[in-house]
Amino acid sequence: MxxxxxxxxxxxxxxxxxxxxxxxxxxxxxxxxxxxxxxxxxxxxxxxxxxxxxxxxxxxxxxxxxxxxxxxxxxxxxxxxxxxxxxxxxxxxxxxxxxxxxxxxxxxxxxxxxxxxxxxxxxxxxxxxxxxxxxxxxxxxxxxxxxxxxxxxxxxxxxxxxxxxxxxxxxxxxxxxxxxxxxxxxxxxxxxxxxxxxxxxxxxxxxxxxxxxxxxxxxxGDLEVPGSVRLLVCQRLVGDWQRLAIYFDIPAYERAAFARGPGPDGVWDWLVARQRLRELPDALDFIGRADLTAELRDAR
The missing domain is CATH 3.40.50.1580 (Nucleoside phosphorylase domain)
Known part of the structure; x- marks a missing residue:
């Protein structure tokens, strides 16, 4: 609007x-x-x-x-x-x-x-x-x-x-x-x-x-994920979102802004805005969170 x-x-x-x-x-x-x-x-x-x-x-x-x-x-x-x-x-x-x-x-x-x-x-x-x-x-x-x-x-x-x-x-x-x-x-x-x-x-x-x-x-038009799955993934990424942000080369000043709020949600929205959410499953595998990769793939 x-x-x-x-x-x-x-x-x-x-x-x-x-x-x-x-x-x-x-x-x-x-x-x-x-x-x-x-x-x-x-x-x-x-x-x-x-x-x-x-x-x-x-x-x-x-x-x-x-x-x-x-x-x-x-x-x-x-x-x-x-x-x-x-x-x-x-x-x-x-x-x-x-x-x-x-x-x-x-x-x-x-x-x-x-x-x-x-x-x-x-x-x-x-x-x-x-x-x-x-x-x-x-x-x-x-x-x-x-x-x-x-x-x-x-x-x-x-x-x-x-x-x-x-x-x-x-x-x-x-x-x-x-x-x-x-x-x-x-x-x-x-x-x-x-x-x-x-x-x-x-x-x-x-x-x-x-x-x-x-x-x-x-x-x-990027990866489509139900809201319930997003919530689940972000809740479980609380301890790992910084490594995910480094994987995607998110600038330090933006990571600092994410840290003042829900960090995993910040990374998620950053990926959506750049049409890169489809890269998330591979990134999760790389940082050792295959459990979350499975959640995303089951939802597709």
Whole structure:
């Protein structure tokens, strides 16, 4: 499910998807619905996002559009932002000495984020960098370097600011679904804000999203395993997933991220996003877990 806040963002998505009858398209066999959130802002996104998820019975929600980039983080016009965390920074307590912020933080869907990381430059637009990091989500359009610097003091890994991802993430969370944001940089959230890059930024986000969908569609054609078998295999891999990650040459920084959550599930989703789940039985044999190989082969 793809949602956008503005008409120009939706137009860019529809342009790259091609023929979209009745709001749906098929990308390499993957059915995708496209709808508008009917306006900017997190409160509206939370309500509209939940409605469209229920209407389509979708499992995952992609928010696509434009955002402000943070130049000090190396972000430029037309680049693409993908969050590894969404921070809602508006909530807080106003005191005599200033505002004590009480942020709301959401993590994106791991499978979607892993697939986004796996998109290669040649898949969509070689000249455009993709920045993965913290995205700050609030209720106001920011066009002030001073405000931006104050926000970055609290979240130094921030790469961008926008106004709908917190609400959309909340809608997906309430519905038990996954969420990811993909937005192109139309301005640098300072006094030089103008409209010259909006169309280009919307197009960049839409094209990257199409490449992401193709990654997901290709992964869907990989080894098919029932959920019950996945749960069984991952439960029994708790002590061995690190060796499995080394077998697949998973980078150390990604292994570190897996260690903060269910490690075996992290490895599984990493393989799915790269269409390599079919290699898992041989890998399990190699690390001495033929018992799990048998579980996978019996399920096919």
């Amino acid at each position: 793809i949602v956008t806040a503005l008409a120009e963002e939706q137009d860019a998505v529809l342009a790259v998807l091609g023929d979209v009858p009745s709001g749906t398209a098929v990308v390499d066999g993957l059915r995708v619905a496209v709808e508008s959130l009917h306006g900017m802002g997190n409160p509206g996104a939370a309500g509209s996002g939940g409605t469209v998820l229920a209407r389509w019975g979708a499992r995952r929600l992609l928010l696509v559009g434009i955002a402000g980039g943070i130049g000090a983080a190396g972000v430029g016009f037309g680049d693409v932002l993908v969050p590894d965390q969404i921070v809602g920074y508006e909530s807080g307590k106003v005191r005599d000495d200033g505002v004590l912020r009480r942020p709301e933080v959401y993590r994106p869907d791991f499978t979607l984020l892993t697939a986004a990381r796996a998109v290669r430059p040649a898949d969509w637009a070689p000249a455009r960098p993709v920045h993965v990091g913290t995205v700050l989500s609030g209720e106001k359009v920011i066009a002030s370097r001073e405000v931006l610097d104050e926000l970055r003091a609290g979240w130094p890994r921030a790469v961008g600011v926008e106004m709908e991802s917190l609400g959309t993430a909340l809608a997906a969370y309430r519905a038990g679904g996954g969420f990811l944001m993909v937005k192109g940089v139309s301005d640098l959230a300072d006094a030089g804000k103008d409209d010259r890059w909006r169309g280009h930024a919307a197009d960049a986000a839409a094209r990257f999203t199409l490449a992401l969908l193709r990654r997901l569609a290709a992964a869907a």
